[in-house]
Amino acid sequence: MRRDRSVGRLLTRAFGLLVALIVLSGAAETTALIMQRRVVDELSSHVQPLELANAEMHSVLADAQRSLRGYLLTGDGQLLDTYHVARSSYAVTGRKLRDLAQDREAGRVSRQLQEADAWWVLAERQREAPPRSEAAAGYVTEGKRLFQQFAAENRAFDADLAGRVADLQERSARLSVVTTVVVVVLTLLAAVTAALAAVHVAGRITRPLARVVSVIDRRRSGELDLRADAGEGPIEIQAVAQAVNEMAERGDRIRRAEQDVARLRAAVRQLGYRIRAHLKVEDAIHEAVRGLAEIIGADHVLVRMAPGQTDVPPLVSLHDEHVGGVLKELADCDVGWLGLGDVWATDDPSAEADVQPPEAERHAWAAVGDGPVLTVAVGGGDERLGALTLIRDGGPGWTAVDVRLVESIAADLGRGVHHARLYEREQHLVARLQELDTAKNDFMSTVSHELRTPLTSIAGYVELLLDAEAGELEPPQQRMLQVIGRNTRRLRELIEDMLILSKIESGAFRTTRAPVDLVAVAEQVLAAIAPAAAKATVELRTEVERPLELSADAEQLDRVLMNLLSNAVKFTPAGGTVTLAARRGDDEVVLVVADTGIGIPAAEQQSLFGRFFRASNAIRQAIPGTGLGLAIVRTIVENHGGRIEVASAVGEGTTVTIRLPVQ
Amino acid sequence: MTVVLVADDDADIRDLVAFKLEQAGLEVVAVEDGQAALEQARAHRPALAVLDVSMPGLSGIDVCRMLRADPVTAGMLIIMLTARVQEQDVEGGFSAGADDYVTKPFSPRELVSRIQALLSRARA
Numbered sequence: 001m002r003r004d005r006s007v008g009r010l011l012t013r014a015f016g017l018l019v020a021l022i023v024l025s026g027a028a029e030t031t032a033l034i035m036q037r038r039v040v041d042e043l044s045s046h047v048q049p050l051e052l053a054n055a056e057m058h059s060v061l062a063d064a065q066r067s068l069r070g071y072l073l074t075g076d077g078q079l080l081d082t083y084h085v086a087r088s089s090y091a092v093t094g095r096k097l098r099d100l101a102q103d104r105e106a107g108r109v110s111r112q113l114q115e116a117d118a119w120w121v122l123a124e125r126q127r128e129a130p131p132r133s134e135a136a137a138g139y140v141t142e143g144k145r146l147f148q149q150f151a152a153e154n155r156a157f158d159a160d161l162a163g164r165v166a167d168l169q170e171r172s173a174r175l176s177v178v179t180t181v182v183v184v185v186l187t188l189l190a191a192v193t194a195a196l197a198a199v200h201v202a203g204r205i206t207r208p209l210a211r212v213v214s215v216i217d218r219r220r221s222g223e224l225d226l227r228a229d230a231g232e233g234p235i236e237i238q239a240v241a242q243a244v245n246e247m248a249e250r251g252d253r254i255r256r257a258e259q260d261v262a263r264l265r266a267a268v269r270q271l272g273y274r275i276r277a278h279l280k281v282e283d284a285i286h287e288a289v290r291g292l293a294e295i296i297g298a299d300h301v302l303v304r305m306a307p308g309q310t311d312v313p314p315l316v317s318l319h320d321e322h323v324g325g326v327l328k329e330l331a332d333c334d335v336g337w338l339g340l341g342d343v344w345a346t347d348d349p350s351a352e353a354d355v356q357p358p359e360a361e362r363h364a365w366a367a368v369g370d371g372p373v374l375t376v377a378v379g380g381g382d383e384r385l386g387a388l389t390l391i392r393d394g395g396p397g398w399t400a401v402d403v404r405l406v407e408s409i410a411a412d413l414g415r416g417v418h419h420a421r422l423y424e425r426e427q428h429l430v431a432r433l434q435e436l437d438t439a440k441n442d443f444m445s446t447v448s449h450e451l452r453t454p455l456t457s458i459a460g461y462v463e464l465l466l467d468a469e470a471g472e473l474e475p476p477q478q479r480m481l482q483v484i485g486r487n488t489r490r491l492r493e494l495i496e497d498m499l500i501l502s503k504i505e506s507g508a509f510r511t512t513r514a515p516v517d518l519v520a521v522a523e524q525v526l527a528a529i530a531p532a533a534a535k536a537t538v539e540l541r542t543e544v545e546r547p548l549e550l551s552a553d554a555e556q557l558d559r560v561l562m563n564l565l566s567n568a569v570k571f572t573p574a575g576g577t578v579t580l581a582a583r584r585g586d587d588e589v590v591l592v593v594a595d596t597g598i599g600i601p602a603a604e605q606q607s608l609f610g611r612f613f614r615a616s617n618a619i620r621q622a623i624p625g626t627g628l629g630l631a632i633v634r635t636i637v638e639n640h641g642g643r644i645e646v647a648s649a650v651g652e653g654t655t656v657t658i659r660l661p662v663q
Numbered sequence: 664m665t666v667v668l669v670a671d672d673d674a675d676i677r678d679l680v681a682f683k684l685e686q687a688g689l690e691v692v693a694v695e696d697g698q699a700a701l702e703q704a705r706a707h708r709p710a711l712a713v714l715d716v717s718m719p720g721l722s723g724i725d726v727c728r729m730l731r732a733d734p735v736t737a738g739m740l741i742i743m744l745t746a747r748v749q750e751q752d753v754e755g756g757f758s759a760g761a762d763d764y765v766t767k768p769f770s771p772r773e774l775v776s777r778i779q780a781l782l783s784r785a786r787a
Contacts, residue, residue, distance in 0.1 A: 448746075449717065449746040452746040452767040452768055453673050453676065453746060453767060454675075455767070455768040456673075456676055456679075456746075456767040456768035456769060457673070457675040457676055457679060458768075459768045459770070460676070460679040460680075460683075460768070460769070460770070460771045461675075461679060463770055463771055463772060464679070464682065464683065464771060467772065469682070469683070469686055488768075492768055
């Protein structure tokens with residue numbers, strides 16, 4: 001069918017037809033020209049000379065007859081001369097006529113010449129007849145008859161020739177019309193053929209080609225499943241579509257392969273994260289072994305650690321049951337032949353020459369199977385930790401991608417093992433520190449316990465003495481016992497504060513945080529401090545916003561408020577005020593304890609939170625204290641991630657501001 | 664006369680408490696360890712026992728638990744003396760069945776008044 005025809009053949013046919021039409025047109029025109037020329041030739045070289053010769057013949061004979069008749073009638077010799085001239089002319093004209101005549105005219109010419117000859121015979125006789133004689137007159141009549149016979153022949157011939165001329169002219173005109181018509185028709189045909197061929201070719205080439213181009217464009221813009229229709233259009237376009245489809249297939253194959261590699265890379269990256277996330281060396285190794293078997297595909301995946309590096313067994317395999325079986329020999333092989341960063345793969349052309357597995361290793365591989373082997377060194381930092389080996393029972397060798405990915409996993413494993421070891425060491429250290437901390441706390445607890453028992457005796461007996469249980473005391477004795485009692489109390493407070501500080505300082509992680517209702521804590525502390533404040537006639541004021549919650553250790557917060565408020569009461573003279581204010585700030589709680597007390601000298605405010613520090617004016621005024629209260633407060637606040645500030649002026653008062661994060 | 668059992672391994676404290684209680688008009692049986700405390704408690708059936716928590720051998724808490732477990736001594740009033748401020752000690756004391764506790768160092772006056780308060784509440 002036409003659909004299957006090739007564009008080439010189609011174009012060949014269309015152009016062949018065009019050429020044929022043009023050649024035909026040319027041939028028609030040439031033929032017409034030749035024929036016209038023939039008509040003209042016949043007219044000019046034959047018919048017209050014949051006509052001329054015929055007319056001349058008539059003229060010669062008419063001259064001869066007229067002059068002969070004149071001579072006969074007049075006897076004028078001059079006329080006879082004319083006759084003679086005509087006679088010689090006749091011979092020439094007659095020959096000319098005979099020469100010009102062709103077969104078809106020969107009959108008429110010879111008949112005319114016979115008539116003329118007949119007249120001439122009579123004329124010769126006439127000429128010899130005496131002029132103006134009877135005989136002469138008779139000859140004239142006879143001559144006249146003969147001449148008319150000749151003239152009739154001559155006229156008939158002339159008419160014949162005129163008919164020929166008309167005929168030729170008519171042929172010429174007809175030929176001209178026919179030629180014009182033929183040329184016009186052929187030209188039109190050629191034009192139509194050319195137009196049809198153009199339209200057809202456009203339809204048969206441009207449209208299918210445009211479809212193929214659109215397929216290419218749409219593929220380029222992402223419609224990758226699209227294929228060109230290779231069963232449509234001329235075979236050349238089909239071939240183009242076919243080529244486009246083949247390129248698409250190849251592109252898809254390449255892209256699929258790239259996607260596979262990308263997927264593999266992503267899986268390997270994920271595996272790397274998982275390996276590095278493990279905190280135990282053994283877990284990291286097992287993760288690597290399982291992941292590699294799944295991602296890269298190997299029948300045996302095993303990790304051999306260099307001796308003395310970790311606590312894990314010398315060989316960890318995907319299949320534990322193989323360790324004592326097919327992998328037994330391999331487990332005994334030292335991986336020392338692989339340096340840091342070395343790789344060895346079966347049939348790897350890029351393998352470095354100096355990485356060569358020893359005979360024992362090769363032997364051990366052979367015991368596992370005769371498939372391809374890939375071994376990569378595992379290193380952490382600058383240390384050689386061991387080697388990662390993949391063995392296939394058979395099947396394809398390792399691709400460059402496989403090798404690179406396994407190297408990447410080996411690097412991750414190295415880092416993972418390195419980190420896990422560091423972590424394990426750190427855990428060990430933390431455990432040691434915790435043990436030490438517990439020991440210190442136990443010691444502090446024991447010490448304080450051991451100190452309390454003698455203190456109990458001292459304080460108790462001093463109290464008995466002061467209570468006059470052992471008899472009345474003299475005033476100086478009483479004063480002295482009071483000093484002992486006061487210092488016993490101070491010692492007791494010191495022991496308690498030291499114990500608290502030791503507990504609090506033993507690490508922020510012991511601070512147990514929970515939502516705390518600060519309003520409740522404040523009320524509790526205010527209630528506890530109220531008797532002391534009343535005794536010292538110090539007014540307690542509170543400006544606490546409600547509700548006020550934060551995440552903190554309630555017991556420690558209680559201690560902070562207790563220490564600050566008891567300090568404030570202790571250092572405020574009678575008639576003063578102590579104010580506790582608490583409010584919510586941006587993501588923090590602000591606690592303010594302000595007093596109108598004796599204040600802290602500016603130079604000493606820096607050291608205020610140091611252990612055993614006591615302000616000079618407090619010592620001077622013999623206000624008791626351990627010097628640990630604010631150190632405890634600072635430690636607790638810092639454990640909660642808060643800040644503490646002091647503003648104070650001697651004689652005016654002190655304001656302590658604490659900011660604690662809500663979370 | 665109301666009998667009070669005092670158990671403390673520290674002789675000075677034992678004497679201090681005994682002296683103060685006798686001054687307050689109570690009869691005191693003083694012992695220096697847990698085992699003796701159990702024996703004396705069974706022998707004298709005191710109305711109240713003052714037990715030091717940390718004693719060699721049986722601790723005050725052990726003695727307290729055993730006294731409560733024995734029907735003969737189960738109704739006895741018990742005050743614990745503790746040198747530790749840790750809550751677990753206090754809780755341990757109460758869960759073992761103590762009626763009150765006093766933290767060392769304590770004021771003898773305060774101890775006596777607590778004992779008298781417990782005794783009068785028990786009589787009422």
